Amino acid sequence: MDRAAGSSNHFTLAMVQLPERAPIDVFAAVRETLYLPSNFEFHYYRSKPHQKVIFFNAIKRLRFCVRAVFINKYALEKAYQAMDGQQFAIEFLTRLILRASDLDIGNDVLVIDGATLAFMRALRIRLSQECRSYKRVRPFRKIVSGESKREDGLQLADMIAGAVSNHLLGEESAFYPMFADKVSDLWQAP
Numbered sequence: 001m002d003r004a005a006g007s008s009n010h011f012t013l014a015m016v017q018l019p020e021r022a023p024i025d026v027f028a029a030v031r032e033t034l035y036l037p038s039n040f041e042f043h044y045y046r047s048k049p050h051q052k053v054i055f056f057n058a059i060k061r062l063r064f065c066v067r068a069v070f071i072n073k074y075a076l077e078k079a080y081q082a083m084d085g086q087q088f089a090i091e092f093l094t095r096l097i098l099r100a101s102d103l104d105i106g107n108d109v110l111v112i113d114g115a116t117l118a119f120m121r122a123l124r125i126r127l128s129q130e131c132r133s134y135k136r137v138r139p140f141r142k143i144v145s146g147e148s149k150r151e152d153g154l155q156l157a158d159m160i161a162g163a164v165s166n167h168l169l170g171e172e173s174a175f176y177p178m179f180a181d182k183v184s185d186l187w188q189a190p
Contacts, residue, residue: 001093001112001157009074010169013093014161016153017065021109024152026058041148042155044162055159056178065104066160067185069096070168075190086119092189094126097139099185105139113154115145 001015018024031040034051042055069092073081083091097105112120120143131138148154160179167176168188 001110001154009072010165011071011073011088011092012068012161012165012168013071013089013096014066014068014157014164015093015096015110016157016160017067017105017108018153018156019063021111021151021153024062024156026062027152027155030055030058039149042159043148044159044166047159052159052163052175056163056175059156059159060178062156064156064182066164066179066183067096067100068161068164068183069187069189070164071189077190086122090119090123090126093123094130095189096185096187097127098130098134098136099187100139102137102139104184106137107141108139110140110143111146111151111153112143113146113148113151113157115143117145120145 001013027042028038030036030042031038033054034040042051044052047055071092080088080091097110112123115123124138124143127138127140130136146154148158163172163175163179164186166172
């Protein structure tokens, strides 16, 4: 899971479901094609246009699924606007997770970019509370923190979050169609 945020009036969370938590082979090929170091970290907003073209063309053949939420912060109720960053992220991540079927994500590992222990604990508590109220089994075998510089899956989530955000803002829509068939949930909140 990664997000595209900043001080703008929009916030995007993207969860990318991959078959396994492992290096993504096509990333090595993209780095090589672009003459980038083997440890180069892909970030949507730092990538140059030609890098994005090569990246998004390369991921077309990958097996993955996307669930994302695009939030217009200024259209939200006051209660949401008063939340701090952690509360806000947990609120919308929980709601995005609960939109998915138990069977789709039940036994997966949720890897959150740069999550603190406090964040993961608060998310586990919130998910458990919501699942009890809906009489659902809490999803995910584990919820862990990861570092995008070491996790290709998190870099993919960052690139997807940025492309979703720019597509819905009407700023840069060329990349979204390159993975749109892999999007199982694109929720625009509120």
